[in-house]
Amino acid sequence: MMLSHVAHLLPLEMKKLLESLPAEVKGTLEEIRIRENRPLEIAYRDGFRFIAPDGAMKLQADGAFKPTxxxxxxxxxxxxxxxxxxxxxELRRGYITVSGGHRIGLAGRTILDGGVVRGIRDIGGFNIRIAREVIGAASHLLPKLMDAAKATIGSTLLLAPPQQGKTTLIRDIARSLSYGLAGGLNRAAQAGKKVGIVDERSEIAACVRGIPTFDIGPRTDVMDACPKAEGMMMLLRSMSPEVLIVDEIGRQEDADAIREASHAGVSVVATAHAYDIQDALARPELYKLIKEGAFSHIVELRRSADGIMHRIINAGALQPQAAKREHSTGASALSLAGMGRGRNEEL
Amino acid sequence: MKLLGAVLILIAGTMIGFQQAARYADRPRQLRQLAHALQRLETEIGYGHTPLPEALERTANASAGPVASIFRETAEWLWKPEGHSFQECWERAVKANWIDTSMKGNEQSVMLRLGSTLGISDKEDQMKHLRMALTQLKAEEDAARDEQGKYEKMWKSLGALLAVLIIILML
Structure with missing residues (x-):
């Protein structure tokens, strides 16, 4: 029941209203959007709805319950x-992470200090995003990413548009590697790995006061709310990780840090916002990284009705193509070798 | 028989007088305690960044008597799942414990005003409101000391004297 995770945060009246919704809606609830004096909105598996004061779900906003x-x-x-x-x-960043990893986005009037946002006041909009921890989300994908020779995971780039389950997946990758559940291939790979997570947006581990609220494994260290590039360098220097996990890379500094990590023999599992591999190759930093062979696997993710679909692209096969792109762009990546298709367990 | 009644009246009168005197002595003392408690709260909020429920608990542990109860009860209300706002919890605790104090309406309204601001703004703003409340309490404390000087002794003797007057009238 997803609602029960966040119900204790809601004012009594709103809590009762949402608890009167059908069980399947409550069970697949993803977001609750609360805007002062405007219609109460929820998002669940089948899309968004406005909630009427009698608990009815509507597509139209009129007559909906309005939070005061x-x-x-x-x-x-x-x-x-x-x-x-x-x-x-938290106010500077625009969201608050509460225990359980749920993130509440805030909107309101910002306070500026020398042109830099210092915080938000007069907060009139809330977006409660209910975090879901899917233990075993990576169990289908992970064995395919393991490097048998080095007995560790190969550096991997996960590509997907927002809301497709990237974070859920890398969280489970971190957990599995840390517990040593990813092995399968040989004994050495079955040992738990030292994992370092740079969690700039507090989404992967959902730390509350530095303590992760998700199970990310016993050998995992987290740099919470830390800029990615800096966090990666700090972890490399201080925590000697075997695997570095980082969300949403794309800037020059991120690329430099990833290069640094791969020189140090550390595998990097990163995600990036991109619709597919062509989309990723159109971004200069990702293009350079892929071309240099910083990643041994590139995975495209799609959420479907059955769960997260993935398609693994062997980066080795990409390099000539990436080189070719310098002369002609727009080559189809769909014809690449090393393509695999798999389906994960239902979410 | 008459003598016994006279003695009883004398004792009662003296006690009433002393009780009134004690109220004048207690008020500045309790105001001082309240100010200390708020200073403690200010430190917790301004320097410790302690979340409010915990800051209230700590403040309660460091104070005594009805002042401690105000902070402790507010914190207890906050933990409850009914979803009351901070202001409601604070108001409830202040009003419930006020009867046990010798403090008056002025300082109560200072406290209630403070309740409408605690916890819902940034650090600087919180400190400002707490300091303002402290200044107001200090002014009340000074006034209370003046009154103590004036009326404490007076009540102590006035009770007994009134009792004597009643006895004389009854004779």
Whole structure:
């Protein structure tokens, strides 16, 4: 039941209203959007709906339940533990992570300090994103990414548009590697790996005060709310990881840090926002990294009705193509060798 | 028989007088305790970044008597799942414990005003509100000390004297 994870944060009236929804809606709830004096909205498996005061779900906004200023204030108090003053960093970033890894995005009037956003005040919009931890989400994919010779995971780049399960997947990759569940191939690979996660947006491990609220394995260290490139370098220097996990790379510094890691013999599992491999190759930093062979696998992810679909592209096969791109762009990556198709367990 | 009644009236009068005097002595003392508690809260919020429920608990542990109860009860209300706002919890705790104190309406309204601001703004703002409440409490404390000087002794003797007056009238 997804609603029950966050129900304790909601004001009583709203909690009762949402609890009156059908069980399947509550069970597949993804987002609750609360905007002051505007219709209450939820997103679940079948899309978004507005909620009427009698609990009916509508596609039209008129007649929907409207949270009052009082509701919003109570909600804000609950999610900040009555301590907005202790949330300066979170307000600068625009969201608050609560225990359980749920993330509450905030919208309101920003406070500027020398042109830099220092925080948000007059908060009038909340987006409660219910985090789902899917233990075993990576169990189909992971064995295909293992490098038998080095007895560790090969460097991997996961590509998908937002909301396709990238974070869920790398969280489970971190967990599996850390516990040593990924082996299968040989004994050495079955030993748990030292995993370092750079969790810039607190989504992978969902740390609350530095303690991960998701199970990310016993040998995993997390740099929470840390800029990716800097975090990777810090972990490399201080925690001697065997595998580095990082979300949403794409900038020059990220690429440099990934190069540094691969020189140090550390495998990197990274994700990037991209629709597919062509989309990724159109981004200069990703293109360079792929061309240099920084990744041994590139995986495209799609969420379907049955779960997360993946397609593995062997990066070795990409390199000539990447080189060719310098002369002619737009070559089809769909005809690549080393393509595999697999299906994960249902979410 | 008459003598016994007279003695009882005398004792009662003296006790009433002393009780009134004690109220004048207690008020500045409790105001001082309250100010200390708020200072403690200010430190927890401003320097410790302690979440409010925990900060209230710590403040309660460091104070005594009805002042401690105000902070402890607020924190207890906050843990409850009913979803009351902070202001409601604070108001409830302040009002429930006020009868046990010798403090008056002025300082109660200072506390209630503070309740409408705690926890819902940034650090600087919280410190400002707490300091303002502290200044107001200090002014009340000074006034209370003046009154103590004026009325404490007076009540102590006034009770007994009134009792004597009643006895004389009854004779």
């Amino acid at each position: 200023a009082e509701h919003c204030r109570k909600l804000l108090e609950r999610i900040t533990n009555y301590s907005l003053y202790a949330m300066e960093e």
